[in-house]
Amino acid sequence: MYHSLSFLLYISMYNMKLLKLSSFGCGTRDRNRKERKREIQEEEVYEQKLKFSEMKRLKMAGSSFVWMMILGLGLQLQVEIARAQNQTSSPSTGTTPAAEVDALNSFLRKLGVSPSNQFEITDEPCVGFAINDSISLGNGGASHNPGFKCKCNGTVCHITGLKVYAKxxxxxxPDELWSLSYLTELNLAKNNLTGPVSPSVGNLTQMQYMNLDHNSFSGELPKELGNLTELLILAFSTNDFSGPLPSELGKLTKLQHLYMDSSGVSGPIPSTFxxxxxxxxxRFWGNSLEGPIxxxxxxxxxxxxxxxxxLANGGSSLAFLKDMKSLKVLILRNNDISGSIPSNIGDYQNLSHLFxxxxxxTGPSIPPQYAQLFQRDSCRRSKTKKELLEIIIEMNFFSIWKKAVQREARRGIVEAVNWENGNMAHGVLPSGLRCLQRNFPCGRNRPVYDNFSVKCGGPETNSTNHQIIYERDNETLGPATYYVASTDRWAVSNVGHFWDKNNSKYTSDSSSQIVANTSDPQLFWTARISPVSLRYYGLGLVNGNYTVRLQFAEITILNSPYxxxxxxxxxxxxxxxGNRVRKDFNIxxxxxxxxxxxxxxxxxxQVSENYLEIHLFWAGKGTCCIPTAGTYGPSISAISVTRDPTGKKIKIGLILGIFVPVGVVxxxxVLALFYFVQRRKRLHRKKDEELLGIEARPYTFSYAELKAATADFNPANKLGEGGFGPVYKGTLNDGRVIAVKQLSVASHQGKSQFVAEIATISAVQQRNLVKFGYLAPExxxxxxxxxxxxxxGFGVVALEVVSGRPNSDTSLEAEKMYLLDWAWxxxxxxNEVExxxxxxxxxxxEEVKRLIRVALLxxxxxxxxxxxxxxxxxxxxADIEVGAVTAQPGYLMSGWKFNDTTSFMSTDTQTTKTEHSHSSSSSSTWAIPDRDTKPMLQEIIRE
Known part of the structure; x- marks a missing residue:
């Protein structure tokens, strides 16, 4: 139409030019100049005046012509619009009852809205668009909102649909709504309607589609909803209802869609469903319902x-799923469900999201049938639609069977698989992720830091007073990813996929807004977000008490005038x-x-194992789609963790109050110690005399025999030194190998202690004491x-368990006779497996080799x-690596090879060797022969 109008205007202007040219064509007649020169001059003056007058007239006529053309085109446009309306609507085929017309008028008037331009509420509203069956009253579409629909039977028309959406x-x-008993469609979603839903809703018995989502309705749901037996779709999501779900809803046997998420209902799920x-x-998530399912x-x-x-008091199982083979989405989060996953879960071939x-x-593993969820052949997939499979099973007690899952994840079939630290997972984990498991934190036993700060979802930021530098956290995360900072001070992990919103970085940004109630508004311009689970870890922290400061601001859900x-x-x-410190936190x-x-x-x-975990977890409450789809889940702007300074700054008075009494004590x-030392010296002088009176025992040896057996107590034969004195290896004339213990005068042990030790060692397993090996060498x-x-002792027993034999078995070959010797x-x-x-x-x-190496250590x-x-x-x-076994174990002494065990004395007896190797003080000696004998004790005082 715009081009036609321009063309007509162009033709009009061209015609006007032709008129102007014709006026200039009226010239003077040929006459004899000589005879009529005077007349020509007068006529030229006249013609010039005429030309001027004609041009003025034609100019005015051309302008009028243009405006007449424009007016004509406008009239023609109106005619075309009217003709189009007549073509898209049919004439009224009946009359609408006045009661319905009045109710409709009153309803719209009380809500303060008017129908869109396509509708007219007159004495007969059921005309034009109102009776056009192609008009939809569903969500979206501003062209028919507010709007209504009618249905006519040739005589009477009734109002069957009503839409006031997001206005x-x-x-x-208004109560007038409930009198429109012929309504089959009602869409009042995304408004700010309040108050209870009247029991008169039961009058709308022909209702098929009712959408009251995203309002502020309160009170209990009326049981009269059970009268709406023609309902196919019922939506009450995101409201402030209270009380239970009416059991009468079980009468709606034609119902196909029921949306009650985040509606505020509570109580048990009716069995009538x-x-x-x-x-x-x-959809029932995000409420306060009670179990079991x-x-x-x-x-x-x-x-x-x-x-x-x-679900509170869940106690359910998944047995009810046995016949739900059509499931595409199954979300049963935080319902206290126990037992195991059904073994036929692999038969659910349509399942795309499992939470x-x-x-x-529980269970030793996820059933092998579970793998079928990941092993769907690619030829089954649509060529135009990419199927995504999202599985989140964190915070359970599985011993995870993961090989098939990891294999299919590498193929790209699995979009998000979470093996987070709430599950009791075993096996080899991906590099880096192992550090983020609860049992394997990075930096354990290697503390470096006592603080860390993170600018969540944004670049490095300084606080206003420059006392805190918040490290950047603007890395791109994914549905099941983690990131460890370059400083190794902290890490972040995310689990969950935004179904309805494309946010590749899992951050939100609103840097153009002014944030109140803070001196550091730049901290809140961005935020890290997650649809399900967001964890931050502090790594390599010094153990102690910490203050964890979390900073939030809601920069997505706005204060809207609508x-x-x-x-x-x-x-x-x-x-x-791991401890929940805030439940249902709402920024x-x-x-x-x-x-x-x-x-x-x-x-x-409290940090006790050098790491800190901060976990923000969406348990299903809140709203999913306000203001846009995907607006839900945790959001955090900044984190600051500092060690508690308590105990660092102690007043001088407190210091004096502590150290003065300590000094006096x-x-x-010191004085008391000096007194006891002097007294002890006097007692030792008396005890030296008493040693000569110790009663002799059978199988005694002379000092000369012991001196010869030990090569005059040669330091080369010295095995070590204890509290009573050194111990030497000796060989008697008959070939028996003995151990000789010398009692040094320098020892602070008394006679009774010496006698008790010799009696104890002599009585314990006799000659097999060393070979049995249960007593530690020291x-x-x-x-x-x-x-x-x-x-x-644990190491010896461990080897016995592995080998199924005792520590010493004389019936075996010589090299296998002693277990420690054979194991080494x-x-x-x-060849440990042998x-x-x-x-x-x-x-x-591998487990056998690990056990043997641990036993040798x-x-x-x-x-x-x-x-x-x-x-x-x-x-x-296998929580930590087994260290290398670089030295043979103690007591490797077939035939009492004591020289193999001297190394264990080298560290902690170096000093005493120097003092006592060549002691000239009086000492006593005892010996144990290398054969089965009765307990024996002999002490000899060296002159």
Whole structure:
């Protein structure tokens, strides 16, 4: 039309030019100049005046012509519009009852809205667009909103549809609505309507589609909803209802879609819902419902989308899923469900999203049938649609079977798989992720830091007073990814995929807004967001008490003048060190219902294993689609963690109050010690005389015999030194090998202690004491009982368990007779597996080698070389690597080869060797022969 109008205007202007040219063509006639010169001059003056007058007239005529053309075209345009309207609508085929017309007028008037231009509410509203069946009253589309629909039968018309969508209307629903009993469609979503839903809703018995989503309705849902037996879709999501779900909803047997997510309902799920066998979509998540999930849900075989979360007193199982083979989306988060995943889960070939997090699933492994979810052949997939599979099963108690999952994840079939630290996972983990498991934190036993700060979702930022530098956190995350900072001070991991929103970096940005209630607004211009689970870790922290400061601001759910856009709720839980410190945390609520206002939360945390975990977890509450799809889940702007300064700054008075009494007590202790030392010296002089009176025992030896057996107590034969004196290896004339212990006068032990030790050692296993090897060398040889003595015994027992034989077996070949000797020999030849009991038909070779190496470490001669029991257990569980076994264990002495064990004395007896190797003081000596004898004791005083 624009081009036609321009063309006509162009033709008009061309015609006007022709008229002008014709006026200039009226010239003077040819006459004889000589005869009529005067007349010509007069005529030329006249013609010039005429030309001027004609030009003025034609100019005015041309202008009028243009305006007439424009007016004509406008009239023609109106005619075309009217003709188009007549072509898209049919004439009225009946009359609308006045009661319905009045109700419609009153309803719209009380809400303060008018129908769009396509509709007219007159004495007869059911004309034009109102009776056009192609008009939709669903969500979206501003051209027919507000709008209504009618249905006519040739005589009477009735209003059957009504739409006031996202118009920001407020207040309660006018009662006139409930008198429109012929309504089949009602769409009042995304407004700010309040108050209860009237029981008169039961009058709308022909209703098929009712959408009251995203409002602020309150009170209990009326049981009269059960009268709407023609309903196909019922949507009450994101409201403030209270009370239980009416059991009468079980009468809606034609119902296919039921949306109750984040609606505020509570109480148990009615068992009557088992009758809703046409149900395809059922969403109950984000409420305060009570469990268990009715077992009769197994009747709902047509379900394609089931979402339930936050069931209190759950106690359910997944048995009800057995016939739901049409499921595409299954979300059962935080429902206290126990037991195992059904073995037929692999038969659910349409399943694309599976969320089973925060339950109590157990079992030795996820069933092998589970792998079928990842092993769908690619030829089954649509060539135009990429199927995505998202599985989140974190915070359960699985022993995860993961090989097939990891294989398919590499093929790109699995979009997000979370093996996070809430599950009891075993096996080799990807590089880096192992550091983020609860049992394997980076920096353990290597503390470096006592603080860290992160600018979540943004670049490095300094605080206003420059006291804190927040490290950058603007790396791109994905559905199941992690990032370790270059400083190794902290890390972040995300789990979850934004279904409805493309946010590749998992951040939000609103740098153009002003953030209130803070002196550092730049901290809140960006935020790190996650649809499900967001964790931050502090690594390599010094153990102690810390203050954890979390800073938030709602920069996505805004304060909207339309009302409904302000109804969005971001609700998540906060965990510190695995403990939930805030449940149902709502940033905007904490900011008194205001967006772009800083919220700061401080928590105390204890670091005991050199790492800190901050976990923000979406448990299913809040809203998913306000103001846009995908607006939900945790969001955080900044983190600052500092060590508690308590105890660092002590007042001078407190210092004096501590150290003055300590000084006085110390002086008294020195005086007392001096007194006891002098008294002890006097007592020793008396005891030296008493030693000569010790009663002799059988199998005594003369000092000369012992001196000859030990080559005059040659230092080369010295095995070590204990509290009573040195111990020497000796060989008697008959070939018996003995151990000779010399009692030194310098020893502070008394006669009774010496006698008790000799009697104890003589009575314990006699000649097999060393070969049985259960007593640690330091105790057997020196009487020193250390905290590593039990570790030695554990190592011997571990080898016995592996080999299925005792520590000493004289019936075996010489090289196999002593277990420690044989185990060391096999280890040196990298043939540890030969030690395994022949009765074991199946075993894990790597685990056997690990156990033998741990046992050899536990039986090291030196207590310092043995691991602690906790470390030994960690090595057996493969939590840490097994250290290299570089020295042979103690007591490797077939035939009493004591020279093989001297190394264990070298560290802790170096000083005493110097003092006592050539002691000239009086000493006593005892010996144990290398054969079965009665307990014996003999002491000889060297002159």
């Amino acid at each position: 920001g209307v407020a207040g309660q629903i 088992a009758a809703l066998q046409n149900m395809q979509v059922m 009715p077992s009769t849900f197994s009747n709902l075989a047509a379900l394609e989308d089931l979402r339930i979360s936050d 089973l997090g925060s339950n109590k699933f 009302g409904w856009e302000s109804l969005g709720r971001r609700v998540f839980d906060i965990y510190i060190q 905007k609520k904490e900011a008194r219902g205001t967006s772009f206002e800083a919220v700061q939360e401080d928590f105390l945390a 110390s002086c008294l202790c 105790y057997a040889m020196r009487g020193h009982l250390t905290e590593k003595a039990d570790v030695f 020999h096999l280890h040196q030849n990298n 030690l395994v009991d022949d009765n074991l038909s199946e075993f894990n070779e 536990c039986t090291q001669s030196s207590p310092q070389a043995r691991p602690s029991m906790s470390r030994a257990v960690a090595m057996l569980l």
